[in-house]
Amino acid sequence: MTLMWIIIIILILIIGIYIGVYNGLQKSKIHAQEAWSQIDVQLKRRNDLIPNLVETVKGYAKHESETFEKVVQLRNQLTQIPASDHTEKMKVSDELTNSLKTIFALSENYPNLKANQNFLNLQEELTNTENKIAYSRQLYNSSVAFYDEKLVTFPSNIVANLHHFQKMDYLETPATEKEVPQVKF
Numbered sequence: 001m002t003l004m005w006i007i008i009i010i011l012i013l014i015i016g017i018y019i020g021v022y023n024g025l026q027k028s029k030i031h032a033q034e035a036w037s038q039i040d041v042q043l044k045r046r047n048d049l050i051p052n053l054v055e056t057v058k059g060y061a062k063h064e065s066e067t068f069e070k071v072v073q074l075r076n077q078l079t080q081i082p083a084s085d086h087t088e089k090m091k092v093s094d095e096l097t098n099s100l101k102t103i104f105a106l107s108e109n110y111p112n113l114k115a116n117q118n119f120l121n122l123q124e125e126l127t128n129t130e131n132k133i134a135y136s137r138q139l140y141n142s143s144v145a146f147y148d149e150k151l152v153t154f155p156s157n158i159v160a161n162l163h164h165f166q167k168m169d170y171l172e173t174p175a176t177e178k179e180v181p182q183v184k185f
Contacts, residue, residue, distance in 0.1 A: 035140035060113035
């Protein structure tokens with residue numbers, strides 16, 4: 001009778017550990033997905049701000065239409081990419097970030113634009129949004145690292161293999177941002 005109770009207790013422990021590991025994997029996956037959704041929210045916020053910025057700057061810098069067209073094209077392209085294609089979405093997002101920097105640089109050539117309160121507010125909001133995107137990218141990569149770590153460590157790797165959990169991809173820094181800036185005097 002005692003041996004039977006020991007076997008029952010061991011089985012209950014094994015089932016409890018299994019359930020705990022499975023739930024841990026699911027929670028990690030959900031955290032990574034939630035981190036991605038934060039990036040998506042910030043990208044949408046930036047996309048909503050861009051038309052106002054372009055219209056504000058257009059009034060001052062009428063000869064910079066190529067710059068505006070590129071920003072609008074990238075914004076539209078970004079909204080067409082499926083949410084599941086994280087790599088392509090971030091690639092286009094990085095291009096859009098660089099194009100926005102060009103618009104902000106234009107303000108140096110147009111003193112009235114540089115002093116326009118609406119432009120300054122939009123510039124500040126976009127800068128804050130870019131910072132939030134950068135933070136969200138970092139959070140996403142941390143969440144993915146935590147999740148991927150569970151997929152390869154014992155005993156969660158056994159449960160992960162049984163339920164076909166898949167590794168998630170990190171968001172990588174574009175090569176252009178890895179270059180060392182050249183400072184010239």
